[in-house]
Structure formats: C-alpha cells, structure tokens
Amino acid sequence: MTDRLPHTLRSDAQDNRARILDAARVLFATEGLNVPMREVARSAGVGPATLYRRFPTKESLVTEAFADQMRECRTIVDEGLADQDPWRGFRRVIEKVCELHAHDQGFADAFTSAFPRALDIAGDRAHALASITKLARRAQDTGQLRPDFVLDDLILMLMAHRGVHAASQAARVAASRRFAALVIQAFRASPTHGPLPPVPRLA
Known part of the structure; x- marks a missing residue:
C-alpha cells in the first residue's frame, strides 16, 4: 500500500494540473484574461491553494495555457515568411x-x-513581430504592400480585431474573416475590390 501512495499522489497532481489548464483555457477564451484566479479554481473543481501551488502567478498560468497557441502563431508567421510570394x-x-x-x-x-x-x-x-516586419518589407519591395505600412498598423489591426463580438463562435469567426479581408484590401498598394467573405449576423 505504501509503495503505491507516491504514484497516486503524482497522478492526482497531474489530474489537478490538467483540469486547471482546461478550465483556464475555456475561461480565458470566452472572457479574456480578467477572469479571477479563484474563478479558474472553482471551474476546475480544485481549491485556490491547489491552483496557486501549481501556478503561483497568473502569468505562469497564462504562459502554460497558451503554449500551444503561441507555437501555432509562430508556425503561421514562419510559413508566411517562407512563402516565395511575399504578398x-x-x-x-x-x-x-x-x-x-x-x-x-x-x-x-x-x-x-x-x-x-x-x-x-x-x-x-x-519573434513573430520581427518576422512579420521582415515579411512586410519583402512585400513592399514587390510593390504590392503599400509603402507607408508600418508594424504599428498591424498592432492597431489586432487591437481593433479584439473588439469583434458576435452571438456565436461561428459568427465571430465569420466576422473575423470579413474583417481580415477588408484589412488586406486596405493594406494593398493598389486596392482591389474583389468579393468579400459573407457578412455574419452580429446583432
């Protein structure tokens, strides 16, 4: 019995950690980063002491919760930089x-x-912003990205995109696609007016 106890404790600790991260991802995804740590603990079904033992600060929880998204973002930017057509x-x-x-x-x-x-x-x-800056310079060299584009324009775009709200996740994604299409047209050196993605119902 005593031989199995450490393994049981380790297994419980791993389960608690997984539940905390799952709860944090769901709450952060739907409500943003202002969710209190106690709400994360409640949603995960653990006590605040257990949460803080695993993640002493919200920064450590955020970093771990978004590790996959950060890797995906880095991959997106690296793939864009590797494209032979910069635009x-x-x-x-x-x-x-x-x-x-x-x-x-x-x-x-x-x-x-x-x-x-x-x-x-x-x-x-x-890393992502430095790579995007390099990619933007290449696209400007081809004459397709407007010459007055600066990195702050991208940050401004992302801040504006953060304000996109919709009644459902599907509508939010659809709105995001239309927003991205409009921004791309604005960033193009010689704007074109091709068809945009469908308009989602936002009201």
Whole structure:
C-alpha cells in the first residue's frame, strides 16, 4: 500500500494540473484574461491553494495555457515568411492570425499586450513581430504592400480585431474573416475590390 501512495499522489497532481489548464483555457477564451484566479479554481473543481501551488502567478498560468497557441502563431508567421510570394505570405499571416485570435479572446489579449511579466509570451511575440516586419518589407519591395505600412498598423489591426463580438463562435469567426479581408484590401498598394467573405449576423 505504501509503495503505491507516491504514484497516486503524482497522478492526482497531474489530474489537478490538467483540469486547471482546461478550465483556464475555456475561461480565458470566452472572457479574456480578467477572469479571477479563484474563478479558474472553482471551474476546475480544485481549491485556490491547489491552483496557486501549481501556478503561483497568473502569468505562469497564462504562459502554460497558451503554449500551444503561441507555437501555432509562430508556425503561421514562419510559413508566411517562407512563402516565395511575399504578398501572398503576408495575406495568409493576417488571415490565419485573425482566425486564431477569433477562437480565443484570452490569447488575443495576451498577444497584443505581451501579458505583463509573461516572458515566454513576450519572447514569442517579439519573434513573430520581427518576422512579420521582415515579411512586410519583402512585400513592399514587390510593390504590392503599400509603402507607408508600418508594424504599428498591424498592432492597431489586432487591437481593433479584439473588439469583434458576435452571438456565436461561428459568427465571430465569420466576422473575423470579413474583417481580415477588408484589412488586406486596405493594406494593398493598389486596392482591389474583389468579393468579400459573407457578412455574419452580429446583432
């Protein structure tokens, strides 16, 4: 019996950690990063002491909860940078990052603010923005991205995108796609007026 006790404790600790992260992801995704830690603990079915033992600060919880999204964001930007057509790569980055943020309000908050003291998020964000800057310069060299585009325009776009709200997740994603299409047209050196994605019901 005593031989099995440490394993049982480790298993319980792992289960608690998994429940905390699952609860945090759901709450951050739907409500943003202002969710109190006690609400995360309640949703996970653990006590506040257990939560703080696993994640002493909200920064540590946010970093771990969004690890997959940060890796996905980095992959999106790296793939855009690797595209032989810089303008196409630039467009795809905007489309995919907007869609990624549309699915998760908390990640959008963490990315645009580089959540205070969350060093992993800040580092990945810095890498992504540096890569996008390089990609934008290449797209400008082709004459397809407007020459007065600056990185702050992208940050402004993401901040505006954070304000997209809808009655359902599907409508939010649809609104995000239309928003991205409008932004891409605005960023193009010679704007075109091709068909936009469908208008979602937002009211």
